[in-house]
Amino acid sequence: MSDLPLRAQMAVALGRTAAKMSRLAGRGDGSVIGGRIGLKLDPELLTRLARDRKLVLVSATNGKTTTTRLITSAMTPLGQIATNAFGANMPTGHVSALAAAPDAKYGVLECDEKYVPLVLRETGANVVALMNLSRDQMDRAAEIWLLAGKWRKALEAAPHSHVIANCDDPLVTWGASTAKSVTWVAAGQHWREDSWSCPECGGPLDREGVDWGCRECSFSRPKPDWILHGERVTAPGGRTYELTGLQLPGRANRSNAVIALAVVSQFGVEPETALPLLAQVKSVAGRYTTVEHEGRTIRLLLSKNPAGWLEAFDVLQPAPGPVALSINAQGPDGRDTSWLWDVDYRILRGRPVWATGERRLDLAARLEAADVDFTLVDDIDQAVMAVPPGHLDVIANYTAFQHIRTRYGRVV
Ligand SMILES: [Zn+2]
Numbered sequence: 001m002s003d004l005p006l007r008a009q010m011a012v013a014l015g016r017t018a019a020k021m022s023r024l025a026g027r028g029d030g031s032v033i034g035g036r037i038g039l040k041l042d043p044e045l046l047t048r049l050a051r052d053r054k055l056v057l058v059s060a061t062n063g064k065t066t067t068t069r070l071i072t073s074a075m076t077p078l079g080q081i082a083t084n085a086f087g088a089n090m091p092t093g094h095v096s097a098l099a100a101a102p103d104a105k106y107g108v109l110e111c112d113e114k115y116v117p118l119v120l121r122e123t124g125a126n127v128v129a130l131m132n133l134s135r136d137q138m139d140r141a142a143e144i145w146l147l148a149g150k151w152r153k154a155l156e157a158a159p160h161s162h163v164i165a166n167c168d169d170p171l172v173t174w175g176a177s178t179a180k181s182v183t184w185v186a187a188g189q190h191w192r193e194d195s196w197s198c199p200e201c202g203g204p205l206d207r208e209g210v211d212w213g214c215r216e217c218s219f220s221r222p223k224p225d226w227i228l229h230g231e232r233v234t235a236p237g238g239r240t241y242e243l244t245g246l247q248l249p250g251r252a253n254r255s256n257a258v259i260a261l262a263v264v265s266q267f268g269v270e271p272e273t274a275l276p277l278l279a280q281v282k283s284v285a286g287r288y289t290t291v292e293h294e295g296r297t298i299r300l301l302l303s304k305n306p307a308g309w310l311e312a313f314d315v316l317q318p319a320p321g322p323v324a325l326s327i328n329a330q331g332p333d334g335r336d337t338s339w340l341w342d343v344d345y346r347i348l349r350g351r352p353v354w355a356t357g358e359r360r361l362d363l364a365a366r367l368e369a370a371d372v373d374f375t376l377v378d379d380i381d382q383a384v385m386a387v388p389p390g391h392l393d394v395i396a397n398y399t400a401f402q403h404i405r406t407r408y409g410r411v412v
């Protein structure tokens with residue numbers, strides 16, 4: 001830190017003070033405000049803070065917070081790691097994360113998909129991990145195609161950055177394929193509704209098993225270096241490892257874990273060392289956390305978009321385990337709830353289901369159309385008290401999730 005120019009040192013110090021005051025005032029962890037003030041005083045602060053460090057950027061529509069956490073955990077043998085653990089995934093958050101760990105030689109930064117070009121340009125990150133792209137509450141299919149196009153330009157201009165990309169996602173593959181060096185990871189693709197046409201030419205994509213290719217041009221699935229199959233992963237040399245020790249549940253987290261293994265092996269951390277460290281991660285920013293309340297064990301699952309709902313369904317307790325769903329439509333959730341119609345809720349048939357949240361009526365209309373029996377309740381408490389003591393899975397979108405998490409005790 002002491003080799004930063006004076007102006008940058010001041011920017012960091014003032015940013016820290018602002019973050020601290022923001023925390024004292026009870027306004028979150030302060031990383032956004034701290035970073036914002038720092039960048040205002042020194043617009044090149046991110047570049048300066050990134051200098052002389054080995055950085056990883058992690059981006060995707062889903063799983064980036066979890067994967068950032070997994071990579072950070074697996075890199076601990078290398079020493080101190082700077083990371084934006086609380087999901088502040090824009091440059092302001094990156095500045096705060098790096099400023100908070102001035103002596104860390106390594107950094108793992110979750111990056112909003114739209115900021116990948118800017119953050120890559122400013123930090124010259126050594127490794128960029130790209131996992132999946134799908135429509136969400138804000139972006140529809142055409143927008144994610146434009147986004148992948150921006151990744152292509154950014155990676156083409158960053159020949160020193162190595163890319164780790166999920167070759168089971170055609171759009172990610174296209175977005176990554178201008179990079180000078182890529183490790184392809186067959187990490188699986190659960191949600192396919194956004195990849196029926198070729199991002200290169202618009203022709204139809206044919207699929208056969210895990211393989212895919214365009215019928216009209218040469219764009220097709222690259223040969224993977226790492227392969228996830230079920231609960232096992234095959235590394236580039238052909239050795240196979242079990243992922244059964246992971247505490248984070250479901251297919252999506254196995255996919256996040258194999259991406260993490262591929263990333264850390266770039267820094268010389270082999271799977272034998274990395275796997276036990278991945279297995280230590282139990283919950284990430286409240287996701288998958290269970291809380292006890294009045295004899296109920298409530299497990300919190302966050303789903304922000306259609307692909308996220310599939311991931312949550314994948315980890316539900318076996319039927320007929322009860323499920324509560326909570327949907328809000330505040331700023332971070334997107335005001336428009338029409339994406340509810342992209343999710344196939346029929347999988348919930350035969351379970352006791354409670355619907356709540358500010359937009360419970362939208363949810364009710366959707367569940368009714370899917371022939372799912374449900375009970376409409378005013379708040380999550382009513383759902384919790386209505387289920388018999390035992391396990392309850394709660395799936396909620398962003399602000400609904402935060403509300404429930406606060407309601408039952410903010411657990412990390
Ligand atoms: Zn094509």
